[in-house]
Amino acid sequence: MKRVAIVGAGPAGIAAADLLVGRAGISVTLIDEGQQPGGQIFRQPHPGLATDMKRLLGAGHARLERFRALCSNVLPQLDYRPRTLVWNVFGGELMTLGERGVDSLSYDALLIATGATDRVLPVEGWTMPGVYTLGGAQILLKEQGCLIGRQVVFCGASPLLYLAALQYHRAGGAVAAVLDTTPIAAKVKAIPRLLALPGVLKDGLSYMAALRLAGVPIVGGVTLDAFVGEGRAAEVRYRAGGQAHAVACDAVAYGFGLRPEMQLAELADCALRYDSFRRQWYPDHDGDGRCGHGVYVAGDVAQMGGAEAAGHSGRLAALSILADFGLEAPASPEPDRAALARQLTFQDGLGHAFAWPAAHVAGLADEVMLCRCEGVSVGEVRRGLRSDGGPQEANRAKAATRCGMGRCQGRFCGSALAELVAAETGADGVARPLDRLRAQPPIKPLPISAVAGEPLA
């Protein structure tokens, strides 16, 4: 019997599993480190917490209900392993750590649907208590029913900016301000692309309108200068219209979009492609999720597309797997390809409306922390890069300074390190791609016992 291993029980992994389960001759194992299926968008409250998800999600609640119904149909039909981390792929096997302890799993086809995480850049004061990523602030609310503060500033450039702010407002938190680093003119320019999905555009505009109606100050085109406070964030300093401003708060949620969780794809020997518009790397695939040698990708890890796109690309990858096994497909890929193309046009629009501030890192003061895990400042890396015979590439800079060598393995400082190396070495990130930190196993922290094997007799 052919075995398909799927990593990730978000919209992409579940859509693929739905198409594959019940097919004669295929057994499906679905692994996710989360305790419930849903991935990032359909995060659900911890069992036992009486969070009012309907109030929190508004119109989005119906989608969560549909997703839950799909899961209750699909999951009993397969080998579902929640609370299980895949920490390496090697020699056609997944290395896992979960309820079964240390384990491995071989596969005939591997679908990597590991999604994305927050993409952040250092801002002076970003390591202070009270400063969260936008996604982190939202996860606390959705999963634990907690607010990060009572007076929160939401800032950066991300579609999550307005959504998370509105969710906080609905949950009873005060939103001190929304500070958007992209100018309004860029949003207006993005409208033709955003019209690929008029309904979603309308939803986005309604979030902004609801915040304005609630009296939340919204400022566009800002430059974030610092998060300031005595032991905890109490103020955000920024510039707008050539003037310096400050807004008081007791917590900050900030972020600059998402970055793909592609370490497993890299360890599985997928070729990588550089997206010069988003200035980041993705696993390369044929459009239907095929990376070659039995490895497939779907969802945000394959291309930043959002939950609907993740569903379409999950189904496309499942159809590719069936075709490559020589099995008959239950459906044509064309409707999913067409829907995915519309989603990606819209996402392109979002990329313009919430632009990555590529020049931000070059302007950071030397004292600002770059790698919080290892305590490496911008200045230490800068000095290394400028020194005679010093590193001129991100992985060499990592080796020389330990930037990116800590617990997060560069998942949070890697984008900033790449921009800093580019700024110092004259790479524009377009004609000459940004560097990227190579993936290393274990991709997330593990207890030593998980890799040490049996003690010596």
Ligand SMILES: Cc1cc2nc3c(=O)[nH]c(=O)nc-3n(C[C@H](O)[C@H](O)[C@H](O)COP(=O)(O)OP(=O)(O)OC[C@H]3O[C@@H](n4cnc5c(N)ncnc54)[C@H](O)[C@@H]3O)c2cc1C
């Ligand atoms: C923090 C955050 C909040 C978001 N909030 C919203 C929102 O409110 N509304 C919205 O429209 N979009 C939101 N998005 C975007 C949206 O969630 C994604 O576009 C969509 O969920 C992508 O689906 P996916 O299946 O590709 O990945 P995901 O939904 O990210 O699912 C990936 C799954 O893979 C699992 N996984 C990853 N690595 C491993 C591993 N090594 N071992 C085991 N399991 C692993 C994760 O636990 C996760 O469950 C958010 C994204 C993020 C990162």
